[in-house]
Amino acid sequence: MLFGGLPYLLLFLSTALSLVHGPPPARRLLTTLGLAAVAAGWILATYTLPTGRRSRQPYGTVRTAVYFAGLLALSAALMARDQVFMLFAATGFLQALVLLPTVWALVSVAATSFVVNTVPDGFPRPTTGAVVGYLAAIAFQTVVIGWINLLSSRLNEQHQRRKRTVAELRSALTENAGLHAQLITQAREAGVLDERQRMAGEIHDTLAQGLAGIIRQLEAAEHAEGDRQMWRRHLVAAKDLARDSLAEARRSVQALRPEQLESRTLPDALESLVEGWSQEREPKVAFATNGTAIPLHAELEATLYRVAQEALANIAKHARASKVGITLSYMEDVVVLDVLDDGVGFDPVAAEAEAGTSGGHGLGLVAMRRRLGRVAGTLDIESARGEGTAISAAVPAIPQEAGA
Ligand SMILES: Nc1ncnc2c1ncn2[C@@H]1O[C@H](COP(=O)(O)OP(=O)(O)OP(=O)(O)O)[C@@H](O)[C@H]1O
Ligand SMILES: [Mg+2]
Structure with missing residues (x-):
């Protein structure tokens, strides 16, 4: 204007x-x-x-x-x-x-x-001096004014460019702030999902297993009504299971490791798990440790323990096996838990694809895989109908933190 x-x-x-x-x-x-x-x-x-x-x-x-x-x-x-x-x-x-x-x-x-x-x-007088002076004045004026004008238009261009850059920067910052907010939301949602999956795994491995065991004991007690001693034994077992499950559930909520690992090494805890399992049912489970056992990071030991628990629970529920073996192998970089049975076998891909489709059942394998995923471990399941099952869980061999 x-x-x-x-x-x-x-x-x-x-x-x-x-x-x-x-x-x-x-x-x-x-x-x-x-x-x-x-x-x-x-x-x-x-x-x-x-x-x-x-x-x-x-x-x-x-x-x-x-x-x-x-x-x-x-x-x-x-x-x-x-x-x-x-x-x-x-x-x-x-x-x-x-x-x-x-x-x-x-x-x-x-x-x-x-x-x-x-x-x-x-016009100037026709003398060389006057003409040269006249032309020089015009030339000088042209150059100086031209130069000043040029300079000012350059400055103006620069100013415009800077204004554009600032505007672009501002819109980039706004966009960035939007992305940041989105990232925070996503991270929070991912955190919520992660925690939900962790809790689902914990409920599956502690509460659901515990309750299934209590039901089993109570049913057995019902059948043994004539035999008072047997009846009492089942009732006591149910009570113990209920107490243990309650304690485990409380620990799960606080994200503590399984009670069984509190005072024992992983091989000892697995040994006692196997003993308890074998006391109740056939067949006897063979347990062996390979390599030098070192205390692992608490999360890794808890993961392997839970995997072993679920694998044994599955064998009891589904395998009808005559031989079961568990090996814990300490290698340089990894620690591997293998659980083998010679039972009826199954199609692992189909089983995992159908996970959770029947009223919340069939979450054991999926929870196992997620648990391992959280500690950078891997799960390998080899099985086919009539050919038994081999479950192999590997975790990185990270030793227990000093003082932990
Ligand atoms: N050792 C095994 N032998 C034979 N079949 C098995 C074995 N382990 C798992 N399966 C099959 O895989 C399916 C999925 O196992 P998963 O542990 O995920 O679920 P579930 O044991 O049926 O239920 P949940 O563990 O949730 O109580 C089982 O229903 C069973 O058919
Ligand atoms: Mg299961």
Whole structure:
């Protein structure tokens, strides 16, 4: 707006100064005012109306050149009447480099300089000194004004570019903040999901197994109603199971390791698990440890213990095996738990794909795999109908933290 109003402002100022300057004859004054009005009309018709609000944008070299030519001719005519219109002629200096490509702009500045230097005093006397001085003045003016204008338009460009960069940066920051919020939400959801899966695994391995065992004992007690001793034994076993399950459930909620590992090494805890299992049912389980047993990170020992528990529970429930063997092998980088049986076997891929489809049943293998996944371990199940089952769980051999 300011830039588009510049020619009018300079015209107005020059006209006002000219009027104040001194009282010329009235006719002369009217001609000057008439010329100033023509100049204003010219600016309006060839510059203001065609460019509209985009007064700083070039709107075609030829059209701008026409505007400048008219402007220059009118400035010359006005300056011929009163030198003070030199101020108006300076419009050419100020607008040229912004509205025209550089070369044209310099031509325009040179033309303005020519008018400004020639109109007031006419052409120089034909002596070498006067001509050289006259030309040097025009050249000097053109170069200096051209250079200042060029510099200011560069600065303006830089300013615009910086403004664009800041705007881009700001929008990138806003976008970033959005992404950040999204990430936090996702992380929280992932955390909730992770904890839910952990709890599902714990419920499966402690509460559900415990309750299944209690039901088994109570059913056995029912059948043994005639045999008072047997009946009592089953009831006591059910009570013990209930107490143990309750304790285990409490520990699960606090994410503590299984009670059985509190005071025993992993091989000892597995040994006692196997003993307990074999006391209740056939067949006897063979247990062996390979390599040098070292205390592992608590989470790893808990994982292997739970895997062994579920594998044995599955054998009891599904395998109808005549031989069962468990091996715990300590190797350099990994510790592997193998559970083998010669029972009916199954299709492991199908079993895992159907996990949880029948009323929350069939989650044991999936929970096993998730548990191992959480400690960077792997689960390998080999089985086929009629060919027994081999379950192999491997965890990285990370020793127990010092002082833990
Ligand atoms: N050692 C095994 N021998 C034969 N079949 C097995 C054995 N282990 C698992 N299966 C089969 O794989 C299925 C899935 O086992 P998974 O432990 O996931 O579920 P589940 O034991 O049926 O139920 P849950 O463990 O949730 O109480 C079992 O239903 C069973 O058919
Ligand atoms: Mg199971």
